[in-house]
Amino acid sequence: MxxxxxxxxxxxxxxxxxxxxxxxxxxxxxxxxxxxxxxxxxxxxxxxxxxxxxxxxxxxxxxxxxxxxxxxxxxxxxxxxxxxxxxxxxxxxxxxxxxxxxxxxxxxxxxxxxxxxxxxxxxxxxxxxxxxxxxxxxxxxxxxxxxxxxxxxxxxxxxxxxxxxxxxxxxxxxAKVSPDSGFGQILTYVNHHYTEKLSPAALSAQFGYHEAYFCRRFRELTGITFSEYVRALRMEYAQKLLKESEDEVGTVAWKCGYPDGSYFTREFRKMYGFTPTQFRRMTR
The missing domain is CATH 2.60.120.280 (Regulatory protein AraC)
Structure with missing residues (x-):
């Protein structure tokens, strides 16, 4: 497991x-x-x-x-x-x-x-x-x-x-697919480092997998792609920071792994239908 x-x-x-x-x-x-x-x-x-x-x-x-x-x-x-x-x-x-x-x-x-x-x-x-x-x-x-x-x-x-x-x-x-310990280590790593620069190429090399297999196996186990999974973790963290901190939106973006604040705002709006600033107003 x-x-x-x-x-x-x-x-x-x-x-x-x-x-x-x-x-x-x-x-x-x-x-x-x-x-x-x-x-x-x-x-x-x-x-x-x-x-x-x-x-x-x-x-x-x-x-x-x-x-x-x-x-x-x-x-x-x-x-x-x-x-x-x-x-x-x-x-x-x-x-x-x-x-x-x-x-x-x-x-x-x-x-x-x-x-x-x-x-x-x-x-x-x-x-x-x-x-x-x-x-x-x-x-x-x-x-x-x-x-x-x-x-x-x-x-x-x-x-x-x-x-x-x-x-x-x-x-x-x-059951057709059973999680293996190797991917357990990968998911644990991603869950602790999702604000850093991560890529399937780097992680597959780090954990000893071919990139194509890594991407296919990741989707089999999670139902979503690697980038979708990382984005979901980052956006959950962004919500927490927007609700609980006084950080500027650009600082929130940086803390969540987005060096470009404008790109972060576009991604946030694409996922939730409103901007980070609008979300902050709604939750306060």
Whole structure:
């Protein structure tokens, strides 16, 4: 597993066994909704508007309204906009919390909790979508404090969904692409040096790969090109600096690896639809 992609932000469950988020984003086609990452919990991404390109384990597929993408524990995944507006519900939970000592739990949930199964296709159908609609409704009611019984009902519904998901998972040993330790080192390096001058030619030579293989393998593992990945990291850092510092835009550009402030502004606008100065005004 590639440590450079491990999500470091912990999920705070509080009194609940299930974490729930609703996201509505306006994005340009191909823009990142969430960067490629992995974690030890299970994650369900249920799309209710627009279309998302879901990238996982070296494969990708489109997920549209009423369809589900699943990432098991330890499974790398990322999402990219296909339509101008994308709406999706994210449900996260630790599978181990749902072990209950029964034979069914031991037989089916263990394989999910141990990360033995991976999911490399979208899941659709009235049964699954109906259960998900019920689940997100219960979780929204729970979080809004409207229904004190929603938490228990949501857990029961999640058990039903897990029962449906088992048939879609496949053994990780049969996955087409598995990250190797060499690329793990590369990604860790890029994640720590993305503000510096980086290129596929230099990195492939540094880590002992042919450049053509390096570029192909990088896209297989991340779903995006090397330059797109570096740009995404730089732009995330730029947002942080614009929100939290008093640095001039030119200084922010330099700190993010762009010696040309005008080029940085063009890249920022291309990615987000507004200039760094406009972004700063919007977030203060």
């Amino acid at each position: 590639i440590d450079g992609y491990k999500e470091l932000t912990p999920v705070i469950y509080g009194e609940n066994a299930i974490k729930y988020l609703y996201t509505e984003q306006k994005k340009a086609e191909g823009e990142i909704c969430f960067l490629l990452h992995w974690h030890d919990r299970m994650e369900l991404t249920y799309v209710t508007g627009g279309t998302l390109r879901f990238v996982t384990e070296g494969e990708e597929f489109l997920v549209s309204a009423g369809e589900l993408a699943v990432a098991g524990p330890g499974q790398m995944h990322g999402g990219f906009a296909v339509s101008e507006k994308v709406c999706y519900h994210t449900v996260m939970f630790d599978v181990e919390r749902f072990y209950n000592g029964t034979a069914a739990s031991e037989k089916y949930l263990r394989s999910l909790g141990n990360g033995e199964l991976t999911f490399v296709e979208k899941i659709a159908g009235k049964e699954v979508s109906g259960l998900l609609e019920r689940l997100v409704g219960l979780l929204a009611g729970r979080d809004n404090g409207k229904d004190s019984k929603s938490s228990l009902a949501a857990i029961g519904t999640l058990y039903e969904i897990l029962g449906c998901l088992i048939e879609y998972g496949r053994s990780k040993s049969s």
